[in-house]
Amino acid sequence: MQISINLNPDSKQSLQSQVFESIREQILSGRLKSGMLMPSTRMLNEQLGVSRNTIILAYDRLIAEGYLYSKETVGTFVNPNLPEDSLMLMEDTLKYLGDLSENTIQKINKNTSKRHPVAFQGRVQDLFNPFHDQLEIDFWVGRPDPESFPINIWRQLTLKKLSHSGSSMTEYHDAAGIFELRKAIAEHLRPARGIDCDPEQIIIVNGIQEGLNVVARVLIKQDTLAVMECPCYQGAAYTLESYGAKLIPVPVDKEGLNVKKLPDKKIGLAYVTPSHQYPLGATLPLERRVRLLDWARETGAYIVEDDYDSDFRHQGSPLTAVAGQDKNGYVIYMGTFSKSIGAALRLGYIVLPTELVGPARTAKALMDNGHSWLDQAVLTEFITSGAYVKHLRRIRRKYLNRRDSLVKALQKYFGNIKLSGLEGGMHLVWHMPDSLPESKEVQKIAQDIGVGVYSLPAAAAHDFGKKRYSKRNLLFGYSSTSKEQIVDGISRLAKELK
Amino acid sequence: MQISINLNPDSKQSLQSQVFESIREQILSGRLKSGMLMPSTRMLNEQLGVSRNTIILAYDRLIAEGYLYSKETVGTFVNPNLPEDSLMLMEDTLKYLGDLSENTIQKINKNTSKRHPVAFQGRVQDLFNPFHDQLEIDFWVGRPDPESFPINIWRQLTLKKLSHSGSSMTEYHDAAGIFELRKAIAEHLRPARGIDCDPEQIIIVNGIQEGLNVVARVLIKQDTLAVMECPCYQGAAYTLESYGAKLIPVPVDKEGLNVKKLPDKKIGLAYVTPSHQYPLGATLPLERRVRLLDWARETGAYIVEDDYDSDFRHQGSPLTAVAGQDKNGYVIYMGTFSKSIGAALRLGYIVLPTELVGPARTAKALMDNGHSWLDQAVLTEFITSGAYVKHLRRIRRKYLNRRDSLVKALQKYFGNIKLSGLEGGMHLVWHMPDSLPESKEVQKIAQDIGVGVYSLPAAAAHDFGKKRYSKRNLLFGYSSTSKEQIVDGISRLAKELK
Numbered sequence: 001m002q003i004s005i006n007l008n009p010d011s012k013q014s015l016q017s018q019v020f021e022s023i024r025e026q027i028l029s030g031r032l033k034s035g036m037l038m039p040s041t042r043m044l045n046e047q048l049g050v051s052r053n054t055i056i057l058a059y060d061r062l063i064a065e066g067y068l069y070s071k072e073t074v075g076t077f078v079n080p081n082l083p084e085d086s087l088m089l090m091e092d093t094l095k096y097l098g099d100l101s102e103n104t105i106q107k108i109n110k111n112t113s114k115r116h117p118v119a120f121q122g123r124v125q126d127l128f129n130p131f132h133d134q135l136e137i138d139f140w141v142g143r144p145d146p147e148s149f150p151i152n153i154w155r156q157l158t159l160k161k162l163s164h165s166g167s168s169m170t171e172y173h174d175a176a177g178i179f180e181l182r183k184a185i186a187e188h189l190r191p192a193r194g195i196d197c198d199p200e201q202i203i204i205v206n207g208i209q210e211g212l213n214v215v216a217r218v219l220i221k222q223d224t225l226a227v228m229e230c231p232c233y234q235g236a237a238y239t240l241e242s243y244g245a246k247l248i249p250v251p252v253d254k255e256g257l258n259v260k261k262l263p264d265k266k267i268g269l270a271y272v273t274p275s276h277q278y279p280l281g282a283t284l285p286l287e288r289r290v291r292l293l294d295w296a297r298e299t300g301a302y303i304v305e306d307d308y309d310s311d312f313r314h315q316g317s318p319l320t321a322v323a324g325q326d327k328n329g330y331v332i333y334m335g336t337f338s339k340s341i342g343a344a345l346r347l348g349y350i351v352l353p354t355e356l357v358g359p360a361r362t363a364k365a366l367m368d369n370g371h372s373w374l375d376q377a378v379l380t381e382f383i384t385s386g387a388y389v390k391h392l393r394r395i396r397r398k399y400l401n402r403r404d405s406l407v408k409a410l411q412k413y414f415g416n417i418k419l420s421g422l423e424g425g426m427h428l429v430w431h432m433p434d435s436l437p438e439s440k441e442v443q444k445i446a447q448d449i450g451v452g453v454y455s456l457p458a459a460a461a462h463d464f465g466k467k468r469y470s471k472r473n474l475l476f477g478y479s480s481t482s483k484e485q486i487v488d489g490i491s492r493l494a495k496e497l498k
Numbered sequence: 499m500q501i502s503i504n505l506n507p508d509s510k511q512s513l514q515s516q517v518f519e520s521i522r523e524q525i526l527s528g529r530l531k532s533g534m535l536m537p538s539t540r541m542l543n544e545q546l547g548v549s550r551n552t553i554i555l556a557y558d559r560l561i562a563e564g565y566l567y568s569k570e571t572v573g574t575f576v577n578p579n580l581p582e583d584s585l586m587l588m589e590d591t592l593k594y595l596g597d598l599s600e601n602t603i604q605k606i607n608k609n610t611s612k613r614h615p616v617a618f619q620g621r622v623q624d625l626f627n628p629f630h631d632q633l634e635i636d637f638w639v640g641r642p643d644p645e646s647f648p649i650n651i652w653r654q655l656t657l658k659k660l661s662h663s664g665s666s667m668t669e670y671h672d673a674a675g676i677f678e679l680r681k682a683i684a685e686h687l688r689p690a691r692g693i694d695c696d697p698e699q700i701i702i703v704n705g706i707q708e709g710l711n712v713v714a715r716v717l718i719k720q721d722t723l724a725v726m727e728c729p730c731y732q733g734a735a736y737t738l739e740s741y742g743a744k745l746i747p748v749p750v751d752k753e754g755l756n757v758k759k760l761p762d763k764k765i766g767l768a769y770v771t772p773s774h775q776y777p778l779g780a781t782l783p784l785e786r787r788v789r790l791l792d793w794a795r796e797t798g799a800y801i802v803e804d805d806y807d808s809d810f811r812h813q814g815s816p817l818t819a820v821a822g823q824d825k826n827g828y829v830i831y832m833g834t835f836s837k838s839i840g841a842a843l844r845l846g847y848i849v850l851p852t853e854l855v856g857p858a859r860t861a862k863a864l865m866d867n868g869h870s871w872l873d874q875a876v877l878t879e880f881i882t883s884g885a886y887v888k889h890l891r892r893i894r895r896k897y898l899n900r901r902d903s904l905v906k907a908l909q910k911y912f913g914n915i916k917l918s919g920l921e922g923g924m925h926l927v928w929h930m931p932d933s934l935p936e937s938k939e940v941q942k943i944a945q946d947i948g949v950g951v952y953s954l955p956a957a958a959a960h961d962f963g964k965k966r967y968s969k970r971n972l973l974f975g976y977s978s979t980s981k982e983q984i985v986d987g988i989s990r991l992a993k994e995l996k
Contacts, residue, residue: 017689028788028823065817066784081785083792114798115828116766118854119719124863127670146665154667155660162653167644169652170840170978172625191515206704206866213865217740221617222720239864242715268614286564287579290526294581300612319563325526330613342668344871356616365622366737367711368704372870373842480668 002047003032003039015050019058027067027078035080038068122242125209125235126460131447137489138452141279141427141459141477142309142339148395149342153387157378168373175365177204177349178376184383185335185349193310194324195333197351203364204349204371208306209235211334211350212271215304216243217363218356219268227270227301229257231456231463231470233278236271236306238462249464254420256282259291267301269332274322275310279461279475281421281429289322296330302353303331309425311340311392314400329353337379339426339479340392345375399426402478405486410476413494426479432472436497439474445496451489500545501530501537513548517556525565525576533578536566620740623707623733624958629945635987636950639777639925639957639975640807640837646893647840651885655876666871673863675702675847676874682881683833683847691808692822693831695849701862702847702869706804707733709832709848710769713802714741715861716854717766725768725799727755729954729961729968731776734769734804736960747962752918754780757789765799767830772820773808777959777973779919779927787820794828800851801829807923809838809890812898827851835877837924837977838890843873897924900976903984908974911992924977929970934995936969947994949987 005022007015026032041059045052059076062068069079129140161168176182182199189195205211212235220226222244228237230249241247245268250261256277262270272292274284284292296303305322313319323333336348352360364370382388403422410417410430418431436442439455446453454477456463456470463469478486503520505513524530539557543550557574560566568574627638659666674680680697687693703709710733718724720742726735728747739745743766748759754775760768770790772782782790794801803820811817821831834846850858862868880886901920908915908928916929934940937953944951952975954961954968961967976984 024818028825066787079784083785083788115853116717116764116798116800118716118857119722119766120716120857120861122715122857122860122864124860127673127863127867144668146668149664149667151660151664151667155657158656158660159653162649162656166647166649169647169649169842170642170644172836172841175625206869209864210866217620218616218618219614224614224617235864242861242864266614268617286577287581289564290581300614302614320522327526338670343670343867344667346866346868346870355613359616359618359620362620362622363618363740365625366620366707366733366740367865368708368844369625369841370844371704372844372873374873375870 002043005044005048007048007050016054016058016061019044019048019050019055020061023058023062024065024067027082032078034078034082036078038076038078040075120242123238125233125238126458127235129452131452134450135447135452136450137481137485137492139427139454139476139478139481139489140452141454141475143477143480144339144342144426145395145398145480148391148398150382150387150391153382154378157381158374160381161374161377165374165377168377171373173370173373173376175368175370176361177202177370178373178380181376181380181383182349184380188383188388189335189351193307193333193335194320195351196324201352201354201357202349203352203357203360204347204376205364206346206368206371207338207343207348208308208334208336209239210367211348212236212239212304213367214350214360214364215269215302215332215334216240216245217367218359219302220245224268225263225265227262227267228462228464229272229277230466231279231461232271233273233306234460234462237464240271247464249466251466252277252280252282252469254282256280256284256288257292259288259295262292262295262299265299267299269302269304270296271304271306272322273306273308275307275313275319276421276423276425278306278308279427279429279456279459280469280473281423281425281427283319283423284322289325292322293326293328293330296326297328301330302356305331305333307333307335309339310335312396312399312426313424314396314403315423323351329355332356340395341379341382341388345379347371347375347379399479402481402483402486403428405483406476406478406490409487409490413490427475427477430474430476432474434472438471440470442474442493442497446493449492449496451492453489453493500541503542503546505546505548514552514556514559517542517546517548517553518559521556521560522563522565525580530576532576532580534576536574536576538573618740621736623731623736624956625733627950629950632948633945633950634948635979635983635990637925637952637974637976637979637987638950639952639973641975641978642837642840642924643893643896643978646889646896648880648885648889651880652876655879656872658879659872659875663872663875666875669871671868671871671874673866673868674859675700675868676871676878679874679878679881680847682878686881686886687833687849691805691831691833692818693849694822699850699852699855700847701850701855701858702845702874703862704844704866704869705836705841705846706806706832706834707737708865709846710734710737710802711865712848712858712862713767713800713830713832714738714743715865716857717800718743722766723761723763725760725765726960726962727770727775728964729777729959730769731771731804732958732960735962738769745962747964749964750775750778750780750967752780754778754782754786755790757786757793760790760793760797763797765797767800767802768794769802769804770820771804771806773805773811773817774919774921774923776804776806777925777927777954777957778967778971779921779923779925781817781921782820787823790820791824791826791828794824795826799828800854803829803831805831805833807837808833810894810897810924811922812894812901813921821849827853830854838893839877839880839886843877845869845873845877897977900979900981900984901926903981904974904976904988907985907988911988925973925975928972928974930972932970937972938968940972940991940995943994944991947990949991951987951991 041055070076182202186199220243226245323331333351421428454475459475539553542553567577680700684697718741724743821829831849919926952973957973
């Protein structure tokens with residue numbers, strides 16, 4: 001007997017694997033039937049004109065994988081134990097099968113439609129600017145200055161860590177993060193953010209986004225109530241909602257979260273950005289912080305403090321975090337190195353009240369087995385050597401200068417305008433007067449002249465359908481634009497808007 | 499007026515920050531009341547005997563943070579807007595407060611007990627051997643050989659990637675992984691595992707553990723049925739169960755999953771380890787693979803193929819993965835570099851049927867914003883340069899030799915014994931005869947003489963309470979022990995057991 005095999009000598013696939021694939025496919029599609037005698041390797045080598053060894057090796061593999069079955073002195077057969085009327089028939093091979101019964105075809109059609117449904121209906125935060133490549137000057141938000149990455153010291157430290165670390169690279173480490181890094185962070189947080197915590201309370205995460213997942217897994221069930229700032233960061237809203245939380249938006253005014261409007265209900269958690277409200281930029285004043293902590297204590301809610309860009313404080317002294325003001329363990333604190341060092345590092349941390357440490361460590365280990373050892377080890381030494389504090393000082397100065405250039409340029413071209421978010425961070429907000437078009441439209445106009453400025457929804461902010469926030473606010477990130485670009489960008493925008 | 503401040507000149511804290519902390523704490527605890535006039539900086543400097551500048555800086559910070567309020571020419575006050583009867587009173591400061599009303603104390607006690615409950619009641623896989631440090635010879639499972647980590651090439655590639663990558667390090671990258679790495683994996687999978695996929699179907703994950711979470715988020719709702727091999731890998735069982743799945747254990751026999759016992763129900767997914775069943779080591783034969791795929795098609799269930807250690811195939815040719823045999827998109831394939839390169843790298847991948855790509859990318863991005871760029875970039879070049887295939891060849895040979903040494907040693911000391919899991923992977927299983935104690939006890943006996951061998955539950959295997967699996971099976975990982983250690987360990991064990 002002969003079987004049909006087409007070989008392509010120009011293919012990247014070896015002849016042996018073409019023979020293997022072809023026979024395998026014919027068995028799976030039912031063209032070569034269970035128990036059928038196969039042509040001998042000699043016959044096939046003559047038929048195909050390839051070396052007998054090629055055929056033998058292909059047969060060997062087919063036998064090893066169970067497609068063929070060899071009976072000594074008798075011959076080689078298609079495995080007789082394969083299911084007769086296999087449903088593995090490939091849709092795209094049906095066309096070869098003229099002899100397929102009506103019954104089988106119906107069975108196939110019926111079966112393709114009963115796939116298990118997708119349980120997940122989430123939406124996702126926008127971290128990328130889809131128009132970035134079309135822009136000459138981009139005020140995209142939350143992007144550190146690429147020139148400021150401490151590349152030399154990073155190379156040095158990486159080499160050092162890789163000099164004697166075979167076993168460090170091959171082993172699993174603590175899913176909550178290597179202890180030395182947690183210790184370094186705890187020691188950094190005390191003077192920097194007024195937080196007094198034990199390294200055991202710290203879990204290293206991939207970034208605040210993963211931190212939110214750990215918190216959600218620990219605290220959120222279907223219909224758990226979660227207070228959100230309105231407007232707030234998309235990533236937080238979408239994540240909590242994806243775990244079944246019911247979100248309760250509480251309005252933000254010029255001082256940040258309006259704590260008087262906090263609901264008097266059984267709340268699971270409140271997600272807040274007190275250092276530099278995202279997106280509107282306010283720093284929550286002490287009275288509101290105290291009321292927020294009182295409220296947490298009254299309702300039993302946890303406060304999730306997202307301190308994403310607190311490393312950059314442009315006015316006044318560094319503020320104590322709400323977590324540093326809370327002595328009762330109601331605050332879950334989240335920090336990140338994405339803004340201060342680089343987002344591609346993928347390292348951040350959460351600091352937990354003691355009673356949540358156990359469940360959160362378990363949730364984290366179930367989510368993943370911790371992070372790249374090399375990155376953690378390099379970061380640890382970057383912090384403990386003092387290089388991190390120096391690096392922060394350097395970029396703080398840089399960002400402050402850029403903020404000042406931006407404010408000056410905006411005032412020069414647009415006069416006496418309403419800005420917010422100046423006290424810290426990496427972006428500011430312009431509350432545009434009614435004489436100008438709506439934010440979305442200004443964004444579009446700017447984009448057409450190669451300048452990136454952003455309305456709330458375009459900058460990963462979520463307004464819960466309260467459009468008044470999104471209509472007149474325009475966001476400017478200034479951390480990754482030079483002074484010249486800032487002045488140029490604003491003057492272009494002014495020319496276009498007038 | 500005077501306020502009480504105790505300064506400790508020997509403290510690591512500066513005097514200025516001691517003054518700040520002390521006043522702040524007294525305000526928060528209510529000892530310094532809202533609206534109260536503070537002593538002048540001159541008075542305090544005399545009282546405390548520290549420089550006036552120290553006091554001025556501390557006051558400035560207290561004013562900046564909103565604790566104090568300064569009225570020109572009048573004086574400095576405790577912020578009058580702070581809530582009067584603040585509940586922020588710290589438990590550990592109560593002892594200072596003799597004048598606390600009974601009412602307030604009750605309020606405090608009541609409030610500490612109404613904290614939002616923890617929603618999460620998960621359990622976690624054991625990846626660490628708690629006794630490792632007490633062992634001289636450790637047959638721990640799934641641990642790559644530390645000596646084999648390709649440290650020189652890793653250093654070279656890392657330096658290369660860090661030579662011009664400020665912006666690569668500071669920016670966010672695709673949460674599904676950098677495209678070049680997904681492409682390299684797709685190209686590796688075709689010859690290595692017979693899987694023909696597009697880079698778009700691949701999502702880079704932190705390891706199979708995270709892969710399981712992505713799958714669970716996409717496919718599992720409360721009470722979704724999930725078929726598990728019995729016994730199986732703890733991490734998979736605990737993860738799926740933590741998302742609300744109902745687990746249906748299907749027994750494993752000497753050929754792997756007994757596909758005849760697959761339930762005829764509406765199943766969400768079946769989690770399987772066909773290349774080298776974890777923990778028992780069988781390679782699923784082709785007939786069973788075909789039946790498994792047929793079953794998936796009949797029930798609509800997805801098959802989650804965990805191919806954790808398939809890089810090490812000691813007998814016969816490399817097997818095509820079930821995902822390579824499936825042409826209908828029922829298989830979700832999961833692979834990892836934890837076993838083949840190093841677990842500390844924290845990189846693995848999942849290959850998804852096309853209709854799941856969208857939801858899985860969303861779920862992944864909500865879980866975290868992707869992985870360390872540097873590690874991904876280095877790994878990409880490690881694969882595309884051909885170094886990965888060479889590395890695999892080298893350690894494959896090493897592990898095969900170690901397996902042979904282990905089998906020989908076991909046969910030498912224990913005679914004609916029943917072993918399984920020899921065809922591939924990094925561990926084998928000894929089904930001990932009834933003449934020997936139960937696995938748990940043998941593990942203990944071995945541990946006492948500095949040798950690590952493992953019963954199923956100790957090696958992160960889950961038996962669903964079916965103790966017969968766990969009683970007589972003993973696991974030996976051989977990938978991180980030298981030939982000498984293997985022989986020594988088995989001879990010691992034999993001496994002790996006889």
